[in-house]
Structure formats: C-alpha cells, structure tokens
Amino acid sequence: MHQSTDTRPQPRSASRSGPLAGEITVPGDKSISHRALLFGALATGVTKITGLLEAEDVLNTAKAVEHMGARVYEEGGTWSVTGCGVGGLSAPDAPLDFGNSGTGVRLMMGALAGHDFKAELIGDASLSRRPMGRVLNPLMQMGLEVMPQGADRLPLTIRGATAPLPMRYELPVPSAQVKSAVLLAGLHAPGVTTVVEREPTRDHTERMLRYFGAQIDVTTAGDATEISIVGEAELTGKPVDVPADPSSAAFLVAAAVITEGSDVTIKNVLLNPTRTGFYKTLQDMGADVIFENERSAGGEPVGDIRARSSRLKGVEVPASRAPSMIDEYPVLACVAAFATGTTTMLGLAELKVKESDRLAATSAGLTANGISNAIEGDTLKVHGSRDERPAGGGIVETHMDHRIAMAFLTLGLGSQAPVTVDDTRVIATSFPSFVDLMEGLGANLSATPANAGTKNPTSDNKGPGA
Numbered sequence: 001m002h003q004s005t006d007t008r009p010q011p012r013s014a015s016r017s018g019p020l021a022g023e024i025t026v027p028g029d030k031s032i033s034h035r036a037l038l039f040g041a042l043a044t045g046v047t048k049i050t051g052l053l054e055a056e057d058v059l060n061t062a063k064a065v066e067h068m069g070a071r072v073y074e075e076g077g078t079w080s081v082t083g084c085g086v087g088g089l090s091a092p093d094a095p096l097d098f099g100n101s102g103t104g105v106r107l108m109m110g111a112l113a114g115h116d117f118k119a120e121l122i123g124d125a126s127l128s129r130r131p132m133g134r135v136l137n138p139l140m141q142m143g144l145e146v147m148p149q150g151a152d153r154l155p156l157t158i159r160g161a162t163a164p165l166p167m168r169y170e171l172p173v174p175s176a177q178v179k180s181a182v183l184l185a186g187l188h189a190p191g192v193t194t195v196v197e198r199e200p201t202r203d204h205t206e207r208m209l210r211y212f213g214a215q216i217d218v219t220t221a222g223d224a225t226e227i228s229i230v231g232e233a234e235l236t237g238k239p240v241d242v243p244a245d246p247s248s249a250a251f252l253v254a255a256a257v258i259t260e261g262s263d264v265t266i267k268n269v270l271l272n273p274t275r276t277g278f279y280k281t282l283q284d285m286g287a288d289v290i291f292e293n294e295r296s297a298g299g300e301p302v303g304d305i306r307a308r309s310s311r312l313k314g315v316e317v318p319a320s321r322a323p324s325m326i327d328e329y330p331v332l333a334c335v336a337a338f339a340t341g342t343t344t345m346l347g348l349a350e351l352k353v354k355e356s357d358r359l360a361a362t363s364a365g366l367t368a369n370g371i372s373n374a375i376e377g378d379t380l381k382v383h384g385s386r387d388e389r390p391a392g393g394g395i396v397e398t399h400m401d402h403r404i405a406m407a408f409l410t411l412g413l414g415s416q417a418p419v420t421v422d423d424t425r426v427i428a429t430s431f432p433s434f435v436d437l438m439e440g441l442g443a444n445l446s447a448t449p450a451n452a453g454t455k456n457p458t459s460d461n462k463g464p465g466a
Contacts, residue, residue, distance in 0.1 A: 010447070012446065014419050015418040016418075019262045024441065032204055037072065043085070043212055054432070058104075086232075096122070102355070103177060110180060132152050164186070171201075173349075182195050183206070183209065187209070188232070202323070246271070265304055268304065269305050278325040278332060286311060317344065319378075327354075330365075330407035337384045402427050418446075
C-alpha cells in the first residue's frame with residue numbers, strides 16, 4: 001500500500017483534442033470501496049473484494065482497519081479482509097491517518113462510536129480544514145466522547161461507548177456520510193436506531209449492511225424516508241465486486257460530449273439512482289448519453305455508459321438533484337461552458353465544505369479561462385456559447401482538490417487555448433489512472449505546462465465568490 005512521498009507540484013495542461021474513442025473501464029467506486037473494507041473489518045470471517053479502488057483515500061481506510069486488528073491483504077487483484085466482528089476492533093497502535101478522505105474518516109467515526117477505546121484521527125491539511133461537527137453531534141448523543149471537548153476538525157481524539165444509545169435522528173441537511181455514521185453506531189447499539197431523511201442520499205450503506213446480514217428496514221411516507229437498523233447485529237463476510245465509479249466516469253463522459261466526433265463507452269459503471277444526477281442533467285442539456293446493458297450486481301444496479309459529442313443547451317438544475325451529483329458540479333460547470341445559453345445550478349451549499357470550497361474554486365477556474373459565470377448565494381450560473389468555444393488559456397488553482405484538477409483538464413480538451421492546472425498530485429486520491437485513460441482515448445494532455453503565465457491565473461483573478 002505504497003503512496004508517493006513526492007511533494008513537488010505537478011502541473012499539467014490539456015489542449016484541444018481530436019475525437020475521443022474507445023471502450024474502457026474506470027476504477028472501482030470509491031464509496032463502495034470504503035464500505036467494503038470497513039464492513040469487512042466489522043464482520044466475522046473473510047470478505048473478498050474484487051475491483052477495489054486502489055487510490056490513496058481507500059488505501060488509508062485499509063490501513064486504518066489494519067491498525068485496529070483486521071487483516072487486509074491483496075493477492076492477484078483480489079483484496080481480502082479478515083474481520084473482527086461487530087464491536088471487535090481493538091485500540092489502534094498509531095494515529096489513524098485518513099489523508100484527504102472525508103468519507104473514510106466520517107464512516108470510521110460511526111464505527112468507532114461502538115468501541116470503548118480511544119482513537120486519534122488525523123488527516124492532511126485539506127481534510128483538517130473540513131468541519132466534522134454534523135457527524136460528531138449525533139454520535140455524541142449516542143455516547144461518543146470527543147477530545148478536546150468541542151473540537152469539530154482534525155486532529156481530534158474520540159472514545160466510543162460500550163453500548164451506544166439507540167436514537168431517532170432526522171438529518172438537518174442531506175448527507176449520506178452523516179446517515180451512514182449514525183447507522184454504523186446503531187449497528188452496535190441495543191434496540192433500533194432510525195435515521196430520517198427528507199431528500200434521498202446515497203444508499204450504499206443500507207444496501208451493503210443488508211447484504212452482510214444486518215436487519216435494515218426502509219419505509220417512506222410523504223417526503224420522509226426512515227432507515228432503521230436493529231442493533232447488536234452480526235455481520236458475515238461476503239464477496240464484494242466493486243463496480244466502476246460513476247463520479248470518475250463523469251470526466252470521461254464529459255470529455256466525449258464536448259470533444260467533436262467523440263464516441264466513448266465506459267463499462268460496468270454503478271448506476272444507482274442516488275448517483276446518476278449528472279447523467280440525467282447531461283441528457284436534459286441534449287447530450288447523447290445513454291445507459292446500455294443494465295443489470296444488477298451485488299445488490300447494486302450497473303451498466304455501460306455510452307457518450308457521444310453533442311450540441312448542448314443551458315438548463316436549470318434543481319436543488320433536489322444535488323445529493324445525486326454533488327461531486328460532479330465542477331465538471332458540469334465546465335461542460336456548461338460549451339452549451340448555448342445559461343446553466344443555473346441551485347442548492348450548492350454543500351460544495352463549500354468539500355475538499356476545497358469547490359463553489360469558489362470552480363467559479364475562479366471558469367473566470368481564469370474566459371467563461372462568464374456568477375455565484376448568487378448557493379447558486380452558480382454559467383453563461384455558455386456553443387457557437388464560440390470557451391477561450392481557455394488560464395491557470396487553475398486546484399486547492400488540493402482532485403475534482404477541480406480533473407474538471408479543468410477536461411475543459412481544456414475542447415477549449416480554444418490549453419488549460420493548465422497547478423498541481424495534479426491530488427488526483428491520485430480518487431482516480432490514479434485518470435491521465436493514462438484519457439490519453440488512451442486520444443486526449444491531448446501534457447505534463448509540461450503549455451501556457452504557464454499566459455493568461456488569467458486564478459491567483460490574480462479570483463472570480464465571483466472566491
């Protein structure tokens with residue numbers, strides 16, 4: 001589980017490319033990979049995982065469960081986790097370092113709420129700026145202790161309860177991470193723990209816990225969905241085949257849509273409806289994007305995505321769609337620059353507390369590349385013109401955010417002048433093979449900045465809301 005220690009910035013430029021073509025597979029889904037490792041550690045027996053995303057975020061979760069007594073190893077492309085059983089993890093022998101992964105640390109907080117020992121949680125500079133209070137608050141109601149008291153950012157130390165208190169918790173904002181953390185704490189609690197959500201969020205936790213043997217009930221009345229878990233459960237290790245990540249596939253689909261003459265198919269992609277808002281939005285914009293060979297695998301819907309170059313029109317993206325595409329707004333904003341008219345994206349408050357302030361970073365990157373845009377509260381408006389391709393020529397600050405880096409490299413494939421991002425090292429946190437796969441399709445990417453300092457660096461032109 002080696003990770004690079006090279007701390008030098010690695011800028012890269014993307015230039016206007018010819019048609020992209022081919023059939024490819026992107027790495028495994030990050031959300032499911034995290035859960036497969038963690039749930040395998042909480043189960044009895046062995047969990048064998050194929051298709052695991054071997055990226056830094058996920059490998060940090062693997063290291064964390066190893067530090068608490070689970071055995072994790074890879075052989076011939078299959079990862080095996082020998083679990084400790086629910087409540088069976090042991091006190092870690094070192095701080096648990098989650099690097100850049102908000103998903104990993106927040107899920108782990110829920111799992112550790114049912115273990116009566118101390119664990120120190122740390123992360124990189126980006127993760128240490130991200131608020132953890134909305135996860136910690138309900139967990140503290142269930143018995144979790146947080147040290148120092150009142151801390152809501154890493155580094156911090158937590159101590160779980162011998163038997164967490166079951167609770168009924170209504171999510172104040174849609175969040176699959178908060179929901180999952182409370183359900184994982186409830187897994188260890190006597191009685192029934194219920195989470196109520198008013199807007200649907202990713203349901204991978206419910207699906208996989210049920211697959212591993214937990215008793216999960218989901219009921220819907222009106223606009224409220226109640227997810228209940230029966231505590232003091234026993235999980236049994238099962239084989240997990242991780243489908244391709246739709247959030248990673250989004251960059252290749254976007255590249256095909258904006259690059260003339262392109263025809264790209266991405267195989268075996270997770271098509272869970274809580275994750276496909278980006279593709280629905282592209283279809284609303286007139287994109288030639290279709291799902292093929294749809295089927296079920298391991299309790300999740302999967303299929304192939306075919307994307308061809310398209311003429312696009314601006315649309316309004318409702319706030320209700322945000323939970324199903326929260327990671328895809330930066331690349332959607334780049335696609336919107338190629339559409340006729342204005343694309344309005346509503347309800348983007350969550351973007352402000354991701355790996356970076358993605359709303360400000362996206363706006364600044366667009367402005368640096370000559371693309372008219374505006375932030376109005378939690379709304380982003382992008383003014384596109386299909387008749388004149390985006391100018392490009394800018395340098396984009398990634399702010400240690402992998403999705404900002406990949407989104408603006410995608411923009412450069414169709415813009416008039418190359419687009420440079422200041423550092424691509426962070427891409428390895430979620431999609432290590434991004435550059436290789438893009439180049440394999442015919443994308444024009446260069447490790448040497450093609451236009452450094454030529455136009456509108458974002459450090460001088462922050463754009464609206466930066």
